[in-house]
């Protein structure tokens with residue numbers, strides 16, 4: 001695939017946590033096309049969050065490279081930072097602030113001016129059903145509302161690549177639908193989605209391209225329909241069990 005068509009290009013990635021050999025990446029290659037809805041799956045501890053942290057520059061690879069739209073995530077010009085948004089698994093907002101105050105802070109941090117922040121805040125709070133609580137402290141919110149605030153912060157600057165680490169963990173059906181509909185809308189408007197989840201039926205609806213990892217290795221990858229057909233399974237859950245076995249991993 002031509003480099004210009006790639007949202008993410010990982011080449012010969014090597015990484016291990018000092019003193020922890022549970023997960024180590026060695027010579028890992030992965031490409032995600034622009035506009036893709038890409039799902040990364042694997043058991044607890046397989047290395048999904050670690051790989052996301054490497055793709056977003058939160059962690060630095062020991063060897064190899066990670067490029068976002070051709071820009072090295074660790075380059076000193078930080079050009080890659082403007083291209084992506086990250087919605088981490090752990091809430092990444094100020095609990096004592098309101099959604100509007102959080103978006104003002106993170107919008108400014110992402111380089112938006114006051115007018116842009118005001119416009120995006122109104123848009124996001126409306127789309128994600130948070131208008132009525134825009135000025136209330138987030139620490140009083142339900143889990144679903146907090147997840148929606150976490151998402152809004154990650155996309156305030158309208159990034160072209162969006163990393164989502166378990167964006168619907170612990171939410172009810174309404175919030176799940178609101179989040180998934182919004183992600184689909186972002187993708188329809190051109191954003192590339194890189195997503196991890198243990199909600200495999202949700203993932204089947206969202207993802208077009210998938211990769212399974214286990215112990216830092218990619219053990220299956222490709223277009224979801226093709227990978228399922230190759231392994232003679234109808235669902236991601238069947239495939240997951242087939243690829244990773246039934247033993248508990250925690």
Ligand SMILES: Nc1ncnc2c1ncn2[C@@H]1O[C@H](COP(=O)(O)OP(=O)(O)OP(=O)(O)O)[C@@H](O)[C@H]1O
Pocket residue numbers: 017018020022023042043044045046047048049050051
């Ligand atoms: N900061 C760290 N220092 C040392 N080891 C770590 C660190 N963070 C994660 N690990 C280890 O790396 C391995 C992979 O963890 P990671 O969180 O990437 O897995 P995961 O696939 O995202 O799991 P889950 O599905 O439970 O979120 C685990 O063995 C974990 O204990």
